[in-house]
Amino acid sequence: MASPEATGSARLRVVVVGAGLGGLAAAIALRRAGHEVVVVEQADALGTVGAGIQMAPNASRLLDSWGVVERFAGVGVPAQAAVRRSWSDGEILGEVEMGDALLESVGASYWCLHRADLHSALVGAATDPDDPGPPAEIRLDAPATAVVSTGPDEAIVEAGGEEVRGDLVIGADGIRSVVRTDLFGPESPWFSGRVTNRHVLDAALIRADEELAELIARPAQNIWLGPNGHVITHPIKGGNGLYMGVTRAGLEPDEAFWSLPVDPVELKAQIAGWDDRIHRLIDLAPTITAYGLHDSEPMDAWSVGRVGLLGDACHAMLPFQAQGAAQAIEDGAGLAVALREHGDDVAAALRRYEEMRKPRVTRVQEASRANAALWHLQEGPEQARRDEELKSGSGDFKSYQWLWAPTGDLAGT
Numbered sequence: 001m002a003s004p005e006a007t008g009s010a011r012l013r014v015v016v017v018g019a020g021l022g023g024l025a026a027a028i029a030l031r032r033a034g035h036e037v038v039v040v041e042q043a044d045a046l047g048t049v050g051a052g053i054q055m056a057p058n059a060s061r062l063l064d065s066w067g068v069v070e071r072f073a074g075v076g077v078p079a080q081a082a083v084r085r086s087w088s089d090g091e092i093l094g095e096v097e098m099g100d101a102l103l104e105s106v107g108a109s110y111w112c113l114h115r116a117d118l119h120s121a122l123v124g125a126a127t128d129p130d131d132p133g134p135p136a137e138i139r140l141d142a143p144a145t146a147v148v149s150t151g152p153d154e155a156i157v158e159a160g161g162e163e164v165r166g167d168l169v170i171g172a173d174g175i176r177s178v179v180r181t182d183l184f185g186p187e188s189p190w191f192s193g194r195v196t197n198r199h200v201l202d203a204a205l206i207r208a209d210e211e212l213a214e215l216i217a218r219p220a221q222n223i224w225l226g227p228n229g230h231v232i233t234h235p236i237k238g239g240n241g242l243y244m245g246v247t248r249a250g251l252e253p254d255e256a257f258w259s260l261p262v263d264p265v266e267l268k269a270q271i272a273g274w275d276d277r278i279h280r281l282i283d284l285a286p287t288i289t290a291y292g293l294h295d296s297e298p299m300d301a302w303s304v305g306r307v308g309l310l311g312d313a314c315h316a317m318l319p320f321q322a323q324g325a326a327q328a329i330e331d332g333a334g335l336a337v338a339l340r341e342h343g344d345d346v347a348a349a350l351r352r353y354e355e356m357r358k359p360r361v362t363r364v365q366e367a368s369r370a371n372a373a374l375w376h377l378q379e380g381p382e383q384a385r386r387d388e389e390l391k392s393g394s395g396d397f398k399s400y401q402w403l404w405a406p407t408g409d410l411a412g413t
């Protein structure tokens, strides 16, 4: 099926299952490499649920090179600082400069956005006929139900009631991936016992309260660290909105759920004694949605023949490095690089892609778990030591340099 048209690699037909953040990133990287991309998505409309998302420099560097940052200009906000606070009174424990300091050290910004804004910028870069490469086709209302063939000559997935054929199929269908289940069986990411309660707030209401206004005076990521949980805020919508996520740990496995409305009174009871400003921010939220957090161990393999996996489908992780989507975006770039290296030997390219990506993704999964432990410490000597480290400018801040710096292997996508 491949025809040797694209410079440096055969032009392939790639079927991507899932138009989430990872699937769209793959579509962009692959079309820019000259490949023909068809994305099959179960939803009947484009858009995304959810609230805020942070795009760390390792991902925003790629988004910038693909013209995606330009597309979210005006609504994306580059964070100027990362601030850690004490849970009970909001005292600042530590702070690092981002903004220009980050541009100088790693050459990219730390963007804060609403997910819908990032999603629509990705859709634009995947489908705009004026961007490099053939525009990706996105088929809506096309849920994948089965992998029909993994090769040797072509890959086939059944989606929306028809067989969709390509040189390769990429399952970017998230935590409950049908493609993963068909390839490797029912074992899946597990509920971690942690839940994030997500809210989107109107910045105008926050500015009307002097004490709350101080929290958004500068565009920054703020994280309150406390026993069994943390609270994060960051700007969205060009500074006209604020995302807040209240994470609670220690729930029983059978309390796993995906997305549920939350009673603010109950939520405030769960965080009794935390900084009063957090309680007042909760009062300003029109709605709050709870989202169960999942985690996973490295899979033995990410592909069978001509069918591979990407993003949460193969490496779900806790969001405490803000890296799940960032790693899915890196996967998309990694896939394009591996196909460039292996031409039309698709199975070899998928193995190379996994070899390139898995060690890094595994390290990020571990680092995310480490932040869960560090951020949620009970009051005591360990918490006191953590706070001292933060005050000295170290603490969890030191863990990001390796992750955010340019890696080299994803260049040129």
Ligand SMILES: Cc1cc2nc3c(=O)[nH]c(=O)nc-3n(C[C@H](O)[C@H](O)[C@H](O)COP(=O)(O)OP(=O)(O)OC[C@H]3O[C@@H](n4cnc5c(N)ncnc54)[C@H](O)[C@@H]3O)c2cc1C
Residues within 6 Å of the ligand: 017, 018, 019, 020, 021, 022, 023, 040, 041, 042, 043, 052, 053, 054, 055, 142, 143, 144, 145, 172, 173, 174, 175, 176, 177, 178, 196, 245, 291, 292, 293, 310, 311, 312, 313, 319, 322, 323, 324, 325, 326, 327, 328
């Ligand atoms: C509270 C929270 C905060 C987070 N914050 C950040 C952050 O700040 N930064 C960051 O980088 N990451 C963050 N993440 C992680 C991030 O949201 C995920 O890692 C990311 O969305 C994964 O992208 P994906 O494309 O792999 O999967 P998804 O985003 O889940 O997309 C999967 C897509 O596939 C579609 N689909 C599913 N099944 C099928 C099917 N059978 N057929 C066709 N289509 C299908 C879905 O409709 C969806 O469109 C956070 C996660 C949580 C829970």
